[in-house]
Amino acid sequence: MTEAVAVTTGFRSVRIDGNSLLINGKRVMIRGVNRHDHHPDKGKAVSVDDMRADLVLMKQHNVNAVRCSHYPNDSRLLDLCDELGLYVIDEANAESHAWNTSLCHDPRYRETWISRISRMVERDRNHPSIIMWSLGNEAGYGAVHDAAAAWIRSADPSRPIHYEGAVFHAGWETGGVAASDVVCPMYAPIDAIVEYGKNSVGKRPLIMCEYSHAMGNSNGSLSDYWDAFENTPGLQGGFVWEWKDHGLTQRITGGGTRLAYGGQFGDTPNDGNFVADGLVHADLTPHPAMRELAWVHRPVWVTLAGIKKAPQLRVRNHQWFTDLSDYEARWELIVDGRTTKSGVLTVPAVTPDSSVVIPVPTALPANCGEAFVSVTWRLKKATSWAPKGHVVAWDQVALQLQKPVRVPVQKRRGETPKISPRVTLWRAAVDNDGFKMMPHLWSGFGRSLERWLGQGIPTDDADVLSSTTQVEERADGSVRYEHTVVVPEELADLPRIGATFDVPSRFTQLRYYGNGPHENYPDRKASAMLGVWEGAPDELPYLVPQEFGLRTDCRWMEVVDPTTGDVLRIEGDGCLLHMSAVHHTANDLHAANDRTELKRRRALTVHVDIAHRGLGTASCGPDTLERYRIAPGTYTFAYVVSQR
Incomplete structure (x- = not known):
């Protein structure tokens, strides 16, 4: 040999x-x-x-x-x-x-x-x-x-x-x-x-x-x-x-x-x-x-199978050669954004590429508001690519939905810090909107930025269309803001419709009831789960500064002073809102070509949107689907700001 x-x-x-x-x-x-x-x-x-x-x-x-x-x-x-x-x-x-x-x-x-x-x-x-x-x-x-x-x-x-x-x-x-x-x-x-x-x-x-x-x-x-x-x-x-x-x-x-x-x-x-x-x-x-x-890409799906007599879940094994025995499933009952019950989900054997129907593992409490059951699947044992407990799949199923409600007047809480919201249509262009550093490529890729610049959106912002703002100081010290924005046909497909304002710099932490915990947008939110989430404001996660940090379908957002425990709440009044709070303005982000050029402002800039354009993939591919764009028409939205 x-x-x-x-x-x-x-x-x-x-x-x-x-x-x-x-x-x-x-x-x-x-x-x-x-x-x-x-x-x-x-x-x-x-x-x-x-x-x-x-x-x-x-x-x-x-x-x-x-x-x-x-x-x-x-x-x-x-x-x-x-x-x-x-x-x-x-x-x-x-x-x-x-x-x-x-x-x-x-x-x-x-x-x-x-x-x-x-x-x-x-x-x-x-x-x-x-x-x-x-x-x-x-x-x-x-x-x-x-x-x-x-x-x-x-x-x-x-x-x-x-x-x-x-x-x-x-x-x-x-x-x-x-x-x-x-x-x-x-x-x-x-x-x-x-x-x-x-x-x-x-x-x-x-x-x-x-x-x-x-x-x-x-x-x-x-x-x-x-x-x-x-x-x-x-x-x-x-x-x-x-x-x-x-x-x-x-x-x-x-x-x-x-x-x-x-x-x-x-x-x-x-x-x-x-x-x-x-x-x-x-x-x-x-x-x-x-x-x-x-x-x-998750290997297990959980969906609602029916609610006629009692709510049931369908568990689908979306693998082709193995059952679900490598995973442990845990459930949580989420009521009004908070976990009220939890446990291990008992699932019978599910063979490859098949499904079973099981009952929801708990009953809803009496007179509850919004209710969801969330299911998370984790590895039972360590593998060559992940430790024991690694999450491989998650889903959230709505059991009881509630329409957005008006914010009631509460017992007097004291004066709310003054804010100065202004209507805004502008977001710092994402790469799919157009390459801000390479305008010579606008003709072949995302064209939205070119159009918005021509319409004067970044500079004149809400002055390019008709809008009104009504302010109501309420008996409990809270303040209600209502904005009406009229979008004509020629300005269809705007970046956003919303309001923006700064909050006092002592408010540095966030808590919100909406889709999370991670950043999500109208056309990229399937993986987010509704709940009450809290933590530090997002830091820019992209190489080139651009719009970031949004949370969709928020019921409310709170900015918190960690020293005193004071809370400033921004709560949708009869509507769901897309919200963010970061240490940069939209103009700061758009003007910077690199993360090292950004200066972190002391005060958080809050955005409250009734509509926000989806992200799409137009930097090299299809633009945002029509259903995630902003249509012409009249948009009215309101929110109540209060200190707690």
């Missing part, structure tokens, strides 16, 4: 049956992310520990698949995927942005192209985590791709082939079938993929190779995508773009460091912060949208 090499391998089957991708015979939903090699200090020279840290955090947020964008990764990453249990699309290093549609038709590149693809397959074919081979990324579609796909099918007929360029250039329905066994679009809108699924039964499965562009405060309508994936034939998930921001550690004048992006190294030309488009920072600190991702 001259040489012996040992490899770890595994056994599984992957095949396509009509419009379904089957793994071991099961139609597995692809809960994926796109991953680049990146480290804030090492750049692309990542270690095995760095790779493991990426993959472990993915697993902790219910990711089950990785697309190696856009090159074959270090084979040790594939070893880790084999070990931890992550499906992989292994992608060839074949990309030709500047010559997208020409090189693939040039016979001089044929052998090089096939060489890159064949070397990937020959090196990686023993890794069971790989479920598809990808011919590359954004390199047009030509005869070379058909030839490479034919080579793969002869060398490894056990795996399907993926190539977005084939379906982009030749069409979803029947185009590019020689080069792609799946329809794998980039950034397709929801209505387009639903239309394909409904009209293409028996054709190729649709798995989005890139969607929900995660640049800054983003990932609007992620849950809407998953509603489509789960309820439309032929749709089978996809890969969010992308896993991690590409910031690099940079020392700054005066000491300290920052995560820097294009242009901050004196590099010209550059694409600014366009590579700050991840679900996590370069140092793996998660962005708020990671909570939404973990929720839409």
Whole structure:
């Protein structure tokens, strides 16, 4: 014997049956992310520990698949995927942005192209985590791709082939079938993929190779995508773009460091912060949208099964090969935002991809207001990717809802500190609204910022339309504010409709009854749960300053003086409100190009919104869906401010 090499391998089957991708015979939903090699200090020279840290955090947020964008990764990453249990699309290093549609038709590149693809397959074919081979990324579609796909099918007929360029250039329905066994679009809108699924039964499965562009405060309508994936034939998930921001550690004048992006190294030309488009920072600190991702990917669902005789819950095991015995479920009864009862949820055996119906574990108290039952699922034992007790899923089910009520006059509490609310329409532009540092790109990406600037929204704010404010000083010392805003047709689709004001600087902590605990927006709130939450005000969680920190559907918010215990409450009067309180004004955030430019104000700036535009994904993808935009019309909202 001259040489012996040992490899770890595994056994599984992957095949396509009509419009379904089957793994071991099961139609597995692809809960994926796109991953680049990146480290804030090492750049692309990542270690095995760095790779493991990426993959472990993915697993902790219910990711089950990785697309190696856009090159074959270090084979040790594939070893880790084999070990931890992550499906992989292994992608060839074949990309030709500047010559997208020409090189693939040039016979001089044929052998090089096939060489890159064949070397990937020959090196990686023993890794069971790989479920598809990808011919590359954004390199047009030509005869070379058909030839490479034919080579793969002869060398490894056990795996399907993926190539977005084939379906982009030749069409979803029947185009590019020689080069792609799946329809794998980039950034397709929801209505387009639903239309394909409904009209293409028996054709190729649709798995989005890139969607929900995660640049800054983003990932609007992620849950809407998953509603489509789960309820439309032929749709089978996809890969969010992308896993991690590409910031690099940079020392700054005066000491300290920052995560820097294009242009901050004196590099010209550059694409600014366009590579700050991840679900996590370069140092793996998660962005708020990671909570939404973990929720839409959760392995167990709890929904209301019915309430005719007694409320019941449906528990669905959304796994394909295991039961729920690895998890412990705990329930809480939430009445008017507070936990009143809790316990372990008794659930009978639930086999893979099936559900059971169980009774709600407790009765509602007499004469209660709003009531919800929340269920949280945790690991019973530590695994290779998470400790014992790690939360894998959560849901909240409404048992009894209550319409917003008017705030009654109470016993006299003393004088309320004076505030000066003003109507506002402006938010610090998120990256999806438009690139504030790259106006030359407005024509191709988010256009909202360009429109708002032309309308004078940031500078004249509420002066651009008709609004009135009524102030009522009430007998108990509280003050009621009522605002009426009239939005004409020509100003439809504003950033927000609300009021803003500062509170005395001694009020530094927050408590609120609304959706939380994490930041959420009208089109990114599926993962939030209604309750009373408290803590310090949010700090900016994004590389580039922009709108942040909103909590939707608030009944009230309190700012607290931790020294005296004094409380200033802002309570919706007959309406639900979206609220935030941070140490920056909207203009502060919009004027700053970097977190290090922001100056933290002593006083909190409060926003109280009756309407707030959704986030969308227009930095590279569909804009905010129509139902999350602000329509023309008359908006009246009121709130009562009191000191307690």
